[in-house]
Amino acid sequence: MMKLHCFGESGNAYKAALTLTLADAAWEPVFVDFFQGATRTPEFRALNVMGEVPVLEDGDLVLSQSAVIQDYVSSKTGKLGGKSAAxxxxxxxxxxFDNHKLSGVAGPLRFNMNFLPEDKRNADVNNFMAMRLASALKVMETQLSETQWLAADDITIADIACAGYLFYTEDFTFDRADYPNINRWLTAIADQPGWKHPYDLMPRALG
Amino acid sequence: MMKLHCFGESGNAYKAALTLTLADAAWEPVFVDFFQGATRTPEFRALNVMGEVPVLEDGDLVLSQSAVIQDYVSSKTGKLGGKSAAxxxxxxxxxxFDNHKLSGVAGPLRFNMNFLPEDKRNADVNNFMAMRLASALKVMETQLSETQWLAADDITIADIACAGYLFYTEDFTFDRADYPNINRWLTAIADQPGWKHPYDLMPRALG
Known part of the structure; x- marks a missing residue:
């Protein structure tokens, strides 16, 4: 039974949790109380110097970075990867692309707009990130106007990565109605057998 | 002869160019006049829907995302990759980590502080990114206080990726003197046979 250190509010943890779920892997969540500083403890830093969730434990193997976990689970199960080198x-x-331009912006923007105390929110910072997020979403919308999935003929871990933050309904300036092809694609992901919303797949830290 | 679409000011292009160089691959740069909008043309978008450099052409194969190019060059040459699955x-x-937390912040911060017109620079936005950059650098400093290279016993494409922006001398709040282990590691990278500064490896768009 693999263990995934995670919490429901983390879109990066969700990418790993949803990959494990859609690949039918045996796993269980280990709750990380992020908002109480659990990723800043020496114990957690010993597990992952990067101080981030998700962390996957599979026996003695410890992996961090959501994409590395996704790649590992895909290789181990033979599911959700591409079918050729190309x-x-x-x-x-x-x-x-997701890590650099999409989640790397959507994550902090959603955090700043929803989880920071109101007196620490900065409109200029959030507007800057919203502009960058819209650019990344436009690239995905263009790709998804031409292909059903992002990287292959069927759903892959790339779709799961890029969708990681997009099922959350807290306001972070993303509205599915503005992106008809992203909207269609998110529906297709949610239609996969076993799909669950992040708050139904992992223990929540808040609420 | 592989062709790398690039320009000197792009740290992401530099990661690909330095990988090609240190792996002794045969390549030539194709200059992209970024600041004149060259990545926003329909022709460039047809090459890369993401509208970014670098793009590598190897015969009919077209690759984008610096890390994918690095991985391809490493696999093709058998150099600069890891020696085991681990x-x-x-x-x-x-x-x-680099794409998400390091270059994903260093890139826009350096752009905003140096290449944006002065009246468009925003101190709050830049301070926010400087804070995030310092967090990422601190993680690397910790790792490099324990190991000589980031991911293996020898230099790999991971070191090249994480160093991509750190050789530029324009001010983006990074000072090697603040990070003795990063400083030692950057010197070790620059000591590799064939190493060149980005402005000596790729045509510059400015200056």
């Missing part, structure tokens, strides 16, 4: 490169390409 | 996972882990 598809696998495209899977990796969209996962890096 | 090392390769750690290489990938630091490359995702």
């Amino acid at each position: 598809e696998r490169r495209d899977v990796l390409r969209w996962m890096f | 090392e390769r996972r750690d290489v990938l882990r630091w490359m995702f």
